[in-house]
Amino acid sequence: MVKVLKKDQIESFLSKLKENYELYGPKKKGFEVEWAKLDGSLLFDFKNSSLSPKSFFFPQTECMMHFKNDPNDPEGMIMKPEPELDSKRILFNIRPCDAKAFSLLDKVFMKDEASLDVYWKDKRDKTILIGLGCNNPSPTCFCLSVGCGPFSEEGLDVLAVDLGDRVLFKGITERGKEIISSLDDAEESDIKNAEELKKNAESKITRKVELDNILSKEILEVYEIPLWDRIHETCLNCGACTFYCPTCHCFDIQDEVQGDYGRRVRNWDTCMSWLFTQHASGHNPRGTKKDRVRQRFMHKFKYIPFRLNGEIGCVGCGRCIVRCPVNIDVRDVVNQMNQQLK
Amino acid sequence: MLKEYTEQIREVAKRLLKDKVVDCVIGYRKGTVPMLDAPYIAYTEEEADNLIWSSFCVSNLAKFLIGRKGKSAIVAQGCISRSIVNLINENQVKRENVYIIGVWSPGMVDRRKVLEKFYDKEILEVEEDGDELIVKGKDFEGKEFEERISKNEVKRDNCFTCMHRNAVIYDEFVGEKGEETGGGNIDNVAAPWEKLSFDERWEAFRETFGSCIRCYACRNVCPLCYCSVCFVDESKPQWCGKTQDEADIFTFHILRAFHCAGRCVDCGACESACPMGIKVRRLTSKLEKDVRELYGYVPGLEIGAKPPLAVYRPDDPENFITP
Amino acid sequence: MYARRRFALLKSLLEYVGIESDRIHFTWISSAEAGKFQEKAKEIVEKVRKLGPAKKLVKDIRPKN
Numbered sequence: 001m002v003k004v005l006k007k008d009q010i011e012s013f014l015s016k017l018k019e020n021y022e023l024y025g026p027k028k029k030g031f032e033v034e035w036a037k038l039d040g041s042l043l044f045d046f047k048n049s050s051l052s053p054k055s056f057f058f059p060q061t062e063c064m065m066h067f068k069n070d071p072n073d074p075e076g077m078i079m080k081p082e083p084e085l086d087s088k089r090i091l092f093n094i095r096p097c098d099a100k101a102f103s104l105l106d107k108v109f110m111k112d113e114a115s116l117d118v119y120w121k122d123k124r125d126k127t128i129l130i131g132l133g134c135n136n137p138s139p140t141c142f143c144l145s146v147g148c149g150p151f152s153e154e155g156l157d158v159l160a161v162d163l164g165d166r167v168l169f170k171g172i173t174e175r176g177k178e179i180i181s182s183l184d185d186a187e188e189s190d191i192k193n194a195e196e197l198k199k200n201a202e203s204k205i206t207r208k209v210e211l212d213n214i215l216s217k218e219i220l221e222v223y224e225i226p227l228w229d230r231i232h233e234t235c236l237n238c239g240a241c242t243f244y245c246p247t248c249h250c251f252d253i254q255d256e257v258q259g260d261y262g263r264r265v266r267n268w269d270t271c272m273s274w275l276f277t278q279h280a281s282g283h284n285p286r287g288t289k290k291d292r293v294r295q296r297f298m299h300k301f302k303y304i305p306f307r308l309n310g311e312i313g314c315v316g317c318g319r320c321i322v323r324c325p326v327n328i329d330v331r332d333v334v335n336q337m338n339q340q341l342k
Numbered sequence: 343m344l345k346e347y348t349e350q351i352r353e354v355a356k357r358l359l360k361d362k363v364v365d366c367v368i369g370y371r372k373g374t375v376p377m378l379d380a381p382y383i384a385y386t387e388e389e390a391d392n393l394i395w396s397s398f399c400v401s402n403l404a405k406f407l408i409g410r411k412g413k414s415a416i417v418a419q420g421c422i423s424r425s426i427v428n429l430i431n432e433n434q435v436k437r438e439n440v441y442i443i444g445v446w447s448p449g450m451v452d453r454r455k456v457l458e459k460f461y462d463k464e465i466l467e468v469e470e471d472g473d474e475l476i477v478k479g480k481d482f483e484g485k486e487f488e489e490r491i492s493k494n495e496v497k498r499d500n501c502f503t504c505m506h507r508n509a510v511i512y513d514e515f516v517g518e519k520g521e522e523t524g525g526g527n528i529d530n531v532a533a534p535w536e537k538l539s540f541d542e543r544w545e546a547f548r549e550t551f552g553s554c555i556r557c558y559a560c561r562n563v564c565p566l567c568y569c570s571v572c573f574v575d576e577s578k579p580q581w582c583g584k585t586q587d588e589a590d591i592f593t594f595h596i597l598r599a600f601h602c603a604g605r606c607v608d609c610g611a612c613e614s615a616c617p618m619g620i621k622v623r624r625l626t627s628k629l630e631k632d633v634r635e636l637y638g639y640v641p642g643l644e645i646g647a648k649p650p651l652a653v654y655r656p657d658d659p660e661n662f663i664t665p
Numbered sequence: 666m667y668a669r670r671r672f673a674l675l676k677s678l679l680e681y682v683g684i685e686s687d688r689i690h691f692t693w694i695s696s697a698e699a700g701k702f703q704e705k706a707k708e709i710v711e712k713v714r715k716l717g718p719a720k721k722l723v724k725d726i727r728p729k730n
Contacts, residue, residue: 268555
């Protein structure tokens with residue numbers, strides 16, 4: 001199902017959807033781009049949002065359950081779950097790399113019945129993703145090298161393409177098709193236009209990242225390359241790359257207590273912190289900076305493909321490259337990893 | 343002019359490595375992102391050819407001296423050399439293990455200021471040309487642009503009010519000594535919230551620090567934050583919550599600033615490292631001003647100086663005490 | 666004596682971010698001055714009470730109802 005919508009009719013389209021859904025989209029704040037509730041217009045002139053939209057499904061601080069330590073209260077002494085999401089949502093103009101990241105995280109958070117993450121699932125079930133193809137990728141994008149692309153459809157319900165004065169919508173899933181069913185059908189010229197834009201965009205991503213040796217060699221061989229002795233020296237071990245990354249998903253669970261009320265919260269955590277792997281006994285399996293920096297790259301490019309049947313744990317969005325305070329460029333690191341494994 | 347510095351730094355580095363005076367040279371290399379040059383550690387003469395000096399060197403290299411074995415050379419301008427003096431005074435670094443290659447700083451460019459100027463376009467490359475920057479890129483329709491802007495407009499806040507652009511201690515000085523100060527007056531701009539009422543100050547504080555995502559880039563880039571267990575990582579008892587609750591975020595920043603009281607040299611690395619662009623220096627510059635005014639101490643100028651919070655004078659100001 | 670310096674800086678910093686100055690007090694009392702301790706405690710409690718409940722830098726995790 002391929003539909004088209006003129007840009008001057010976007011406002012009425014959105015106001016119809018607002019009756020049943022909460023609408024979110026990117027909004028410019030200076031030179032940064034944030035996610036905010038839509039007010040009637042859609043932003044098309046942007047590269048990618050500053051923070052990835054993973055907070056829609058995996059908020060930075062999430063209360064999982066609460067309890068009251070009062071044996072006399074009939075509601076006390078029972079762990080109560082937090083209320084589920086009360087309304088359905090649509091995320092507009094999410095980039096294909098971010099959507100692929102969510103489909104990758106589905107394999108982690110919803111792997112099987114026994115380990116199902118209900119908080120993630122609830123939000124994912126209630127959110128529709130409308131992606132926007134990247135007509136002009138950034139120089140830091142390298143999605144093509146990691147199994148994604150500027151017009152990739154994986155993880156999206158609808159893929160939109162900016163054709164200038166109008167927007168093409170391609171329905172991918174059933175619920176995506178339902179959202180756009182009321183729009184006009186696209187003409188042949190629109191579809192051809194979109195194809196051209198896709199080819200152009202793919203040719204603009206010139207920087208390649210090579211992964212063939214990393215994916216084919218044994219884990220221990222990748223573990224022992226001499227690169228790890230050099231690359232960790234200038235890393236600050238902060239968490240900037242982790243928190244901006246759309247595929248990073250590690251967290252820390254804590255209980256907080258105040259008076260007789262308590263709650264269990266889950267916060268984002270980063271494997272860059274020494275505290276992340278600190279054992280109560282005092283032993284730390286990743287006690288040195290070298291261990292932690294090696295962990296980051298091996299997890300994304302070796303362990304995840306190993307455990308999830310070849311899926312690469314990075315979608316090539318380039319946010320870590322732009323945000324790292326000391327400019328440790330993942331593309332350089334991975335290319336060097338590959339080189340040293342020849 | 344900066345190209346000459348680059349050449350000379352490379353010469354010095356190669357000589358030091360060849361004569362085995364040092365095991366490595368800590369400096370900067372060209373970054374892969376416009377306006378950000380990355381810290382780099384060169385071990386061989388070949389690698390020393392990657393060293394550069396530019397207006398985009400915004401980290402604090404003194405951080406990489408902590409816990410380093412052997413003897414290292416380090417490229418240091420005023421604020422970095424003061425950080426090194428601080429670390430020597432606090433016994434984190436031995437003077438004989440550091441070979442300081444002193445250099446003059448032109449004042450570093452705050453890349454966020456340039457990004458703000460071109461907020462509706464994408465910057466692909468920035469070159470320096472004397473006092474100007476040549477900014478090249480494309481707008482969202484793909485049309486290329488090239489524009490010149492004055493470096494002065496986009497310098498880092500702390501570089502404007504810098505009082506020591508040349509290295510204050512060094513084993514060897516590279517190139518000519520340049521102008522010592524940045525031209526601005528710190529007392530005019532430090533602590534801008536002093537003019538506001540209590541509630542206005544709280545609002546300003548909330549707005550400035552409210553977007554913090556607790557990545558700890560500010561803490562990790564600061565050479566003064568070298569505690570093996572930072573207070574935020576303590577769990578028995580837990581000093582500071584780890585959630586995004588406002589009180590937790592603010593507690594972290596207030597306490598971290600306070601731990602740097604009397605030691606911070608205002609290098610600005612915290613503000614440059616913050617990926618959210620938070621003006622972290624609002625708190626540290628207030629403390630730096632207080633220490634200067636109340637106790638007459640400027641950190642990082644003298645090896646062997648006693649830290650201000652480890653000494654007292656009988657006539658220290660007492661006007662804040664409830665009688 | 667060392668505390669005097671630290672406290673001066675801490676009070677200045679907390680006031681700078683907007684915590685009202687009457688919430689932070691520092692005074693010299695020796696363990697032999699029990700009477701003064703009691704007096705000061707009453708005085709400071711009164712001053713703080715006048716300012717009302719603290720709303721800044723307060724973390725309350727209980728549900729609003």
